[in-house]
Structures are given as structure tokens and as C-alpha cells.
Amino acid sequence: MITILDFGSQYTQLIARRVREANVYCEIHPYNVDPAIIAELAPEGVILSGGPSSVYDDDAPKPAAAALSLDVPYLGICYGMGLLAHDAGGHVARAAQREYGPATLVANNGGSSDALFNGLEGNLGQVWMSRADRLEQLPAGWQAIASSDNSPYAAIRTADGRRYGLQFHPEVVHSQRGRTMLENFLFKVCGAKADWTPASFVDAACERIREQVGSRQVVCGLSGGVDSTVTAALIEKAVPGQLTCVFVDNGLLRLNEAEQVCRELGEPFFGDDFVHVDSTDLFLDALAGVSDPEQKRKIIGRTFIEVFDEAAKSAERTKPHAELLAQGTLYPDVIESVSVKGPSATIKSHHNVGGLPAHMNLELVEPLRELFKDEVRAVGAVLGLPHELLWRHPFPGPGLAVRLLGDIVREDLAMLREADAIFIEEIRRADLYDKIWQAFAVLLPIRTVGVQGDYRTYDRVVALRAITSEDGMTADWFRFPDEVLARSSARIANEVSGVSRVVYDISSKPPATVEWE
Ligand code: XMP
Numbered sequence: 001m002i003t004i005l006d007f008g009s010q011y012t013q014l015i016a017r018r019v020r021e022a023n024v025y026c027e028i029h030p031y032n033v034d035p036a037i038i039a040e041l042a043p044e045g046v047i048l049s050g051g052p053s054s055v056y057d058d059d060a061p062k063p064a065a066a067a068l069s070l071d072v073p074y075l076g077i078c079y080g081m082g083l084l085a086h087d088a089g090g091h092v093a094r095a096a097q098r099e100y101g102p103a104t105l106v107a108n109n110g111g112s113s114d115a116l117f118n119g120l121e122g123n124l125g126q127v128w129m130s131r132a133d134r135l136e137q138l139p140a141g142w143q144a145i146a147s148s149d150n151s152p153y154a155a156i157r158t159a160d161g162r163r164y165g166l167q168f169h170p171e172v173v174h175s176q177r178g179r180t181m182l183e184n185f186l187f188k189v190c191g192a193k194a195d196w197t198p199a200s201f202v203d204a205a206c207e208r209i210r211e212q213v214g215s216r217q218v219v220c221g222l223s224g225g226v227d228s229t230v231t232a233a234l235i236e237k238a239v240p241g242q243l244t245c246v247f248v249d250n251g252l253l254r255l256n257e258a259e260q261v262c263r264e265l266g267e268p269f270f271g272d273d274f275v276h277v278d279s280t281d282l283f284l285d286a287l288a289g290v291s292d293p294e295q296k297r298k299i300i301g302r303t304f305i306e307v308f309d310e311a312a313k314s315a316e317r318t319k320p321h322a323e324l325l326a327q328g329t330l331y332p333d334v335i336e337s338v339s340v341k342g343p344s345a346t347i348k349s350h351h352n353v354g355g356l357p358a359h360m361n362l363e364l365v366e367p368l369r370e371l372f373k374d375e376v377r378a379v380g381a382v383l384g385l386p387h388e389l390l391w392r393h394p395f396p397g398p399g400l401a402v403r404l405l406g407d408i409v410r411e412d413l414a415m416l417r418e419a420d421a422i423f424i425e426e427i428r429r430a431d432l433y434d435k436i437w438q439a440f441a442v443l444l445p446i447r448t449v450g451v452q453g454d455y456r457t458y459d460r461v462v463a464l465r466a467i468t469s470e471d472g473m474t475a476d477w478f479r480f481p482d483e484v485l486a487r488s489s490a491r492i493a494n495e496v497s498g499v500s501r502v503v504y505d506i507s508s509k510p511p512a513t514v515e516w517e
Pocket of ligand 1: 297394395396397438472473477509512513514516517
């Protein structure tokens with residue numbers, strides 16, 4: 001495995017992804033992690049990320065000396081390079097001119113045969129600079145293996161080839177050969193093996209789950225989304241018969257979704273360990289007359305806990321009491337909470353269904369804690385989960401309640417479901433589903449005038465929303481070919497009775513949010 005020490009770069013996660021994509025396991029730790037933890041992980045190499053600071057600042061982030069003196073290869077990127085050089089007695093100073101953007105990397109005499117540039121045949125291509133500092137003087141015993149117009153020391157190393165520094169960012173796509181350089185560091189310099197695969201993860205994860213769970217029982221809330229489904233499927237594989245997965249139909253799911261989850265996941269993957277609770281009436285009654293979005297979220301969260309608690313209790317009629325709760329926590333959430341920047345005060349908090357009641361007193365099992373979303377999908381594929389489910393757009397916990405603006409009325413829910421299904425069907429037909437991060441319909445609480453046949457109508461408006469995004473934190477509206485919007489609009493107005501007007505939402509986030517409520 002490879003350890004990545006984070007100095008607060010916006011690209012740290014990207015470094016981790018590149019390493020994982022090369023099938024090498026890696027973990028990100030804050031730069032000031034206890035060196036004993038790193039030593040215990042026994043990494044085959046250490047990568048130091050970039051960061052916003054300068055090594056010569058008084059308050060520059062510096063790891064403990066022991067973290068910089070393990071007997072393994074080190075690769076410092078940008079700030080990380082400055083740190084390695086500074087540590088070895090080199091001189092780093094503020095550059096007269098900041099350098100951002102592309103630069104052409106040229107190998108120095110002998111540099112083209114360096115292990116880091118293996119397979120590139122001296123053609124190092126364009127690299128991406130983003131720096132305000134500059135190495136003015138190489139430390140003794142170091143040499144420059146490549147340079148750019150503005151950086152005589154764009155790539156440096158020690159004579160024994162155990163320490164490398166790169167002034168540019170090999171992890172970003174704009175560094176054309178950066179991926180190869182990182183892979184060379186992993187395989188040629190560190191001697192790592194490409195044995196981190198979804199299948200090897202499944203074996204290791206099952207082993208760990210068995211160890212943690214022992215003979216105890218586990219409960220898991222299954223929403224039909226990727227994370228909870230893969231979590232449940234892993235637990236079921238590791239400790240069959242010891243899992244109860246509870247699928248709560250809150251009456252706010254998409255068209256035929258509950259049936260689909262039961263048919264495609266319930267019986268085939270979990271058999272008797274799957275419990276379907278149809279609590280439509282309970283949720284919709286609790287939501288009656290409520291139009292405030294935050295109020296809706298609170299009621300749904302609270303009702304979910306009641307239903308889940310009840311379902312777990314009734315499972316105890318046939319199974320022993322569950323002591324563990326399985327959750328689909330992913331690596332980005334884990335990193336966020338240990339990040340050098342500290343847990344960020346993002347707007348994410350409301351996205352998780354509120355905690356479970358303390359009296360349930362459950363120990364957590366989080367088998368996906370080490371994975372990025374795309375790795376979760378790859379693991380799901382190894383477990384045989386349906387492709388359509390693994391690649392489904394994200395769907396909010398409060399479901400259609402936040403897409404039916406204002407009061408939740410059953411007839412309106414039916415209208416919204418039909419409009420949404422038509423939109424998604426047209427997107428799939430145009431083969432655009434996988435290019436879009438999230439797409440859905442919203443039913444507005446207003447009526448507008450229309451004309452159908454010879455009659456004037458006074459009917460509802462459906463808004464269509466489709467976005468591209470990396471993580472839901474920022475988003476842009478999706479540029480559809482005209483015909484897809486035209487067909488969706490015509491079909492919705494014709495097929496969904498009560499709707500006479502369709503609009504397309506062209507707001508980005510910020511300033512808008514993805515959901516309308
Ligand atoms: P917003 O609307 O905050 O949405 O821009 C960003 C992403 O989060 C989803 N979302 C939610 N997910 N519970 C959830 O589980 C919620 O209350 C919630 N609100 C928004 C939204 O669908 C988008 O993917």
C-alpha cells in the first residue's frame with residue numbers, strides 16, 4: 001500500500017484515485033498524523049501532496065521527522081517537493097512570477113532514461129503547473145531530471161533514486177503523461193504490485209466483516225441506492241443469515257421503484273433476510289398539510305426511524321437481537337472528517353437520514369469506508385448486482401416529497417411519477433442517461449392557461465431538471481439536443497392528465513440547488 005500525506009491540496013483525492021486506478025491500495029492521512037500509524041501501515045512508498053502553504057512560512061505544515069524518514073521511496077508533489085527539498089537543505093523561495101497552467105516538460109541529459117519516465121521515450125509532454133514557490137537551489141546529492149521554460153527544477157531526485165520531487169501535478173488530466181509517471185513511481189520505484197482489484201477487495205472485506213460481526217446479527221436500511229445495496233450485499237455474502245435488510249417504502253419513490261427493488265434485489269440477493277415495509281400511509285398521513293421543505297425532511301427522517309426501529313424489532317421474533325448496523329459510508333466522507341482542513345461545514349449534513357435512536361445502541365459496520373464511488377460500483381458488479389442499479393442517478397432520501405412543491409397530495413404524486421418516468425425514458429432512449437449526473441421532473445404548485453382541442457385548460461406545470469456534476473456540490477445544467485426536450489415535453493403534456501406546460505430548468509448550482517426544495 002501507498003500512504004498519501006495531505007497538505008491541503010485540492011487535488012489530494014485525485015492522487016488517491018490515480019493510485020487506486022493503477023490497482024494499488026492507498027490511504028490519505030493528514031500531514032500531522034502520528035508517524036506510528038504510518039509505520040504500522042508499512043507502506044511501500046509515501047506521496048506528499050501539494051498544498052496552499054509555503055515551506056518557508058513560520059506556520060508551514062510540517063510532518064513529524066519520523067514520517068519523513070521511513071526507509072521507503074518518497075514522492076513530493078508541488079508543496080511536497082518543496083518540503084522534501086527544504087528538509088534536505090535546498091532553498092525554496094517565492095517565485096518572481098507565479099506559474100499556473102500548462103508547461104512543456106523536457107528531460108535533462110540522462111533524465112529520459114530515469115525510472116520515473118520509463119516508457120515515455122523522452123517525450124514527457126505537457127504538464128500542469130500550479131505554484132507560487134520555486135526551488136532556487138538543489139539540496140546536495142539531488143539532481144534535476146527534467147525542466148520546463150520557467151522551472152529548471154521541474155522534476156528532481158536523489159542520486160539513489162529513493163526520493164523524487166515534481167514541481168507540477170502529475171495527477172491532473174492536463175498533465176498528459178502524468179499517469180504514467182505516477183505508475184512508474186508505484187511500480188518501478190516503490191516496487192508495488194497491482195493487486196488491489198474489486199474482487200480482491202470483496203474477499204478482504206468479507207474476511208473483515210466476519211471478524212467484526214462474529215455470530216452477531218446485523219441490520220441495514222436498504223434504499224435501493226448504490227451504497228446501501230452494495231453494503232448489504234457484502235454483508236450478506238460475508239455472514240449469510242445474520243443480516244436483516246429493511247427496505248422502507250415511504251410512498252415517495254419513483255414509478256414502480258418499490259416493486260423493482262423487491263423483485264430485482266429482495267428475493268434474488270437477500271431471500272429471507274430482506275424485509276419490505278410498505279409505510280406509504282404512515283408517511284403521507286404524517287406529511288398531510290405540510291409544505292415547508294425542512295419540515296418535510298424532518299418528518300420523513302423521524303418517521304423512517306420509527307419504521308426502521310419497528311421492523312428491526314419484529315425481525316427479532318424469528319432472529320436474535322441485532323447488535324450491529326451496516327452503513328454505506330464512503331471514503332470521501334471519511335477523508336472529509338479527518339482532513340487537514342477539518343470537517344468542512346458543508347450543506348451535506350441534512351442529506352443523511354438523522355441518527356437512529358440511542359436506545360437501539362448499535363455498533364457500526366461500514367465495509368465501504370475505503371472506497372470511492374466508482375470503486376463501489378465495480379465491487380457491486382463483482383457481487384453480481386444489476387448494472388442499471390449500480391449506475392442509477394442519485395435519489396434524495398426524502399424522495400418525491402421535495403420534488404412536489406408545496407403540499408403532498410396523492411394525485412399529484414401520481415402525476416409527478418408519470419412525468420418523471422417519461423423524461424427518464426426519453427433520456428435513456430437518446431442514450432444520454434450515463435452522461436447526466438441526475439435528471440428528474442418537478443411538479444410546480446401553480447396552474448397556467450393552456451388550450452387542448454377547442455377548450456381552454458387551466459392545468460399544472462412540470463419543470464424538468466438535468467445536471468452534470470462531480471459530487472453534487474456544484475452543478476451545471478445539461479445541454480440536451482432539442483429533440484429530446486421536444487419529445488419529453490410533448491409526451492408529458494399529452495400523456496399526463498392535468499399537465500399542460502413543461503419548462504426546462506437552466507440554473508446552475510450555485511446559485512440554485514439541484515433539488516427545488
Ligand atoms: P442540493 O439540492 O442540495 O442537492 O443541491 C445536492 C444533492 O443532494 C441530494 N439531496 C438530498 N439527498 N436527502 C438526501 O439524501 C436530502 O434531504 C437531500 N436534498 C438534496 C440531491 O438529490 C443532489 O443529488
